[in-house]
Amino acid sequence: MPDALHSVDNCAEARLEQFDHPVARSADSPSAAGDAGRxxxxxxxxxxxxxxxxxxxxxxxxxxxxxxxxxxxxxxxxxxxxxxWPGSRQGFRITTLPRFAIRFLRQSAVAGMETARLAFARHPEVTPGFLSVPTRCAPGMERDGFRAVASLQPGAMPVATMGDTLLMHCLQQDPAIAAQLAEDERAFLAVVGR
Incomplete structure (x- = not known):
């Protein structure tokens, strides 16, 4: 029982940390002071x-x-x-958007078919659980945007942020999902100019 309570505490901390947004920082915080001149x-x-x-x-x-x-x-x-929504030195790269959109739609279709197959299987081989996936997205709008994109993929849902790690709820606890999300993040970062 103590393990379950520890897990609940970690989830509660993760939910609280999710609300750490740059807009909420005070003007005298180090990152706000660095952005002030930009x-x-x-x-x-x-x-x-x-x-x-x-x-x-x-x-x-x-x-x-x-x-x-x-x-x-x-x-x-x-x-x-x-x-x-202050401007930034990095820009949105419209030229990478079509490639990202095609990749996203293809993966959504494949993941949707896999989710439907699992839903209609007599004996589905589902091992739901949580995966911790490291992220390179900066906190704030960039990370929120990636979480929104990741949440649209069937079978995986970002539920919390713990530092530079996303906690994902997945229908399958498979390390290949973490590798797939890392590829998705690279493609997303290319679109937002990083």
Missing amino acids: GPAGSSVILRWLGFFAAWNIVAGHAPADLLAGACTAAFSTALSLRL
Whole structure:
């Protein structure tokens, strides 16, 4: 029984650690101080403003009064978006996205068929459990994005983060799943510019 309680404590700590997000850090923390001197690139600001302005024009039209209101709203929205999601020196690589999407869709189809096979088998050979998978994704939006992508794969679900390790619930406790997730992470990091 003490082992079960220890496991529950570890899961509770992991759930609490999941909420360690860079936005929640104070301005005097070392990582916040290092990011303070980094401003978003000018092209990032312009692209955001253009995106918000285009969205305004699609919704409100492009009469002269609407254009002025749209320009002001786009400026406010850009400033707010930069506060909530600051730009970074690394960029989104659109050229790697098609390869990542094809890989993701192929793996989703294969994993979905395997999950369906297990669901309809008379005697399914399922060994559910948890796998600890090390991650190179930076804490914050990058890691959250990878966890979201990993959660869309049938048969595996990220349930907690413990330091630089993801705790994954899997239908099969197979080391090949950890290797597959490492490949997925490499492909994801290529898309986000790392």
